[in-house]
Amino acid sequence: MTTSASPAVDGLLCLIVGPSGAGKDTLIDRARAALAPAGGHVFVRRVITRPAGSGGEDHLAETPDGFARRAAAGDFLLHWQAHGLCYGIPAAIARDRVAGRIVVANVSRAVIDQARREAAPVRIVVVDAPDAVLAARLAARGREDAADIRARLMRARATMPAGPDVVVVDNGGDLDQATAAFIRAIGG
Numbered sequence: 001m002t003t004s005a006s007p008a009v010d011g012l013l014c015l016i017v018g019p020s021g022a023g024k025d026t027l028i029d030r031a032r033a034a035l036a037p038a039g040g041h042v043f044v045r046r047v048i049t050r051p052a053g054s055g056g057e058d059h060l061a062e063t064p065d066g067f068a069r070r071a072a073a074g075d076f077l078l079h080w081q082a083h084g085l086c087y088g089i090p091a092a093i094a095r096d097r098v099a100g101r102i103v104v105a106n107v108s109r110a111v112i113d114q115a116r117r118e119a120a121p122v123r124i125v126v127v128d129a130p131d132a133v134l135a136a137r138l139a140a141r142g143r144e145d146a147a148d149i150r151a152r153l154m155r156a157r158a159t160m161p162a163g164p165d166v167v168v169v170d171n172g173g174d175l176d177q178a179t180a181a182f183i184r185a186i187g188g
Contacts, residue, residue: 011097013119014186016106018127019156021137023171024106025057027127027182030175031104034183041186042096044105047076047088057106062086077119078111102187109159116165124161125185129172131157 018024028043035041045060047070052061062070067086071079076088093103107115115122129137131153138149167185171178 010100012102012187013093013097013115013122014102014104015112015115015122015124016104016127017109017112017124017161019129019134020152021134021141022127022129023137023175023178024127026175027169027171027179028104028106030179031183031186034179035186039101041102041104042093044089044093044103046106047090049086060090062088078105078107078115080108080110082108082110104186109161112161122165123186124163124166125182126160126166126168127171127182128160128168129170133172 016024016028031041032043036043045058047062047067048059049062049064049067050059052059054061064086067079067088070076071086071088075091077091077093079086079088081087087108089105089107093105096103112124134153134156135146135149138144138152139146144152169178169181169185171182
């Protein structure tokens with residue numbers, strides 16, 4: 001039974017995951033440019049305990065203490081820690097989902113089971129590429145040595161999600177083809 005406190009959710013939550021170097025941000029940016037103007041898709045700006053303007057994705061900056069207070073207050077639908085930072089998906093996306101919009105969020109694989117339980121309906125879109133492509137992309141970043149890259153790839157392969165709600169997009173070749181596949185995967 002749906003109450004006014006918890007309205008029915010019609011919009012799909014697309015959780016974007018995949019190993020480092022797979023090109024998640026690139027595909028999200030391209031899909032945002034193609035789909036956001038029509039208004040049927042919402043692309044989430046994550047809250048991150050990283051200063052604004054520090055490079056990387058366009059995010060909402062928060063202090064560690066502020067993040068902890070917001071998490072305790074229920075301001076996040078999903079939140080997690082990775083690489084020494086805290087990440088959160090604002091709970092306010094519920095309004096978009098109630099309105100029937102498709103919400104697209106880049107998340108950690110660690111929150112997939114929670115999202116399946118607490119935020120259905122969800123679709124998990126795994127952006128992936130062959131290991132050789134991932135290794136070359138990670139090496140080009142220059143942040144890790146070859147042993148670290150191999151270990152990262154092994155961890156990523158061990159934690160790939162599975163299930164009927166999972167769609168895999170190969171981003172190891174032509175970027176336009178991968179973008180088209182990604183847009184189809186998120187319901188565009």
